[in-house]
Amino acid sequence: MDMRFDMAQNVAPVPMARPCSGHSCDACVVRDSAICADLNDGDRDALSRIGRRVALHAGQTVMWEGDDSTVVANVIEGTLKLATSTGDGREQIVGVVYASDFIGRPFGARTPHSVTALTDARLCLFPRGAFDGFAMRHGELQHRLLQRTLDDLDRTRAWMLLLGRKSAREKVATFLLDMGRRLRGDADGVIALPLSRQQIADVLGITIETVSRQMTEMKREGMIDLVGRRGVRLADMAALEALAEAG
Amino acid sequence: MDMRFDMAQNVAPVPMARPCSGHSCDACVVRDSAICADLNDGDRDALSRIGRRVALHAGQTVMWEGDDSTVVANVIEGTLKLATSTGDGREQIVGVVYASDFIGRPFGARTPHSVTALTDARLCLFPRGAFDGFAMRHGELQHRLLQRTLDDLDRTRAWMLLLGRKSAREKVATFLLDMGRRLRGDADGVIALPLSRQQIADVLGITIETVSRQMTEMKREGMIDLVGRRGVRLADMAALEALAEAG
DNA sequence: CGAAGTATTGAGGTTCATCAATACCGGTGG
DNA sequence: CCACCGGTATTGATGAACCTCAATACTTCG
CATH class of the missing domain: 1.10.10.10 (Winged helix-like DNA-binding domain superfamily/Winged helix DNA-binding domain)
Structure with a gap:
């Protein structure tokens, strides 16, 4: 129907994204609001060793709809969109995420939607397998993730009323x-x-x-x-x- | 815009709903697919003592949008709808649930949408507070719930594409x-x-x-x-x- | 068989999409 | 500092898709 194209560069995300310097949770601006908030210092350190910080430019896509789910991440700074499209290029943005939000699909094989930076952004990125394993061993983390997912679902359903009616x-x-x-x-x-x-x-x-x-x-x-x-x-x-x- | 009314009786749910006879998990048809599937026999027994079985007629509403979240439930049999409405009565169905699905809002104060039986149905109903407490002590349950919620979110977002585009x-x-x-x-x-x-x-x-x-x-x-x-x-x-x- | 509720069909109107032209913003280079 | 240029946003004209209102037909159940 409408074949718009993204002007922004859709470069390969994980390899391309520049890892950035500082990488200590102590100074992290979202450490009290992201899903890691309830971990004790030792566990948070362990989690941080699994992940790494990456910086994104506005327009860069971190994951694509239908891809294997290989990474998940915390948003440290910036705004990103979650989107799905029909085969003929009509796009629907299914979520907008901000600092301290969580992105990606843990415990699942496929990423159901693309994730693209709307502004320059910084992420705390984890390989999914390692993250899943860590989460299985840390109930607090899983509980936080559940809380967040339930909230997301509530918001998403409220948005359905907007879209439909x-x-x-x-x-x-x-x-x-x-x-x-x-x-x-x-x-x-x-x-x-x-x-x-x-x-x-x-x-x-x-x-x-x-x-x-x-x-x-x-x-x-x-x-x-x-x-x-x-x-x-x-x-x-x-x-x-x-x-x-x-x- | 359109002021349709539900013909079905919207009776008070929890008190009205008839508790039904059998109440053992051993014979439960959804015990291997509902969120309790990963519990051991002892834990499942403990959970079952928290809850009770109720039967619903088609048209009965179990919870209302905006209500305090007082109960959650497993669907044992039947089909139910989740819905939200605008102030002037336009309705959007935000989900349809089937046997072995989970309904209600754990870990949250408000029910964000109504839940109404489309067919006659049977539920395994839990007071939310007791369920939350039990879940906090049982990681397997919370993990199952997380899995299910993540799947729901994926499906819901896919539906947004339908509604919007x-x-x-x-x-x-x-x-x-x-x-x-x-x-x-x-x-x-x-x-x-x-x-x-x-x-x-x-x-x-x-x-x-x-x-x-x-x-x-x-x-x-x-x-x-x-x-x-x-x-x-x-x-x-x-x-x-x-x-x-x-x- | 009749009645109530539900679904289909039709006519007409409204909202929003589409196509197309113009205006504006913000960055770059003269 | 101004002119220009690419990209984005606004505005306009037109038409299609879908909604609304209204009448009719079909199902289901007593």
């Missing part, structure tokens, strides 16, 4: 509020969206033109302000919430 | 194939759908009329046969698969 206008309002919740704006309350218009369209299951039209209309009505390509200020939260509605 | 025709084809995979047909290859046309519409994020039109058209083209309200035979699998396409 909401209008374009409601979709955009819901998206903007969701972004507002995750990203803290600057002094003026302006949020820097990590997604292009096309990517927003791919999250919401609509076209880029529809996203654009809805946003300019909301601007005209004073619900939001648009600043540059990536900036938005949610001027009238109440109106947006009324639109996003849902349950 | 597929046409009505592709949606129906995908749905029918999915049903064919889960439900074994009779001697003639006729499958008895556990969902009404309206419920199919609610799974696919379209209207009942569109479901109906697509199915009659597929029938006219010889891809499927319709027998009665709930019966379908997938006559031309190849054609259906070409339509469902995806990746």
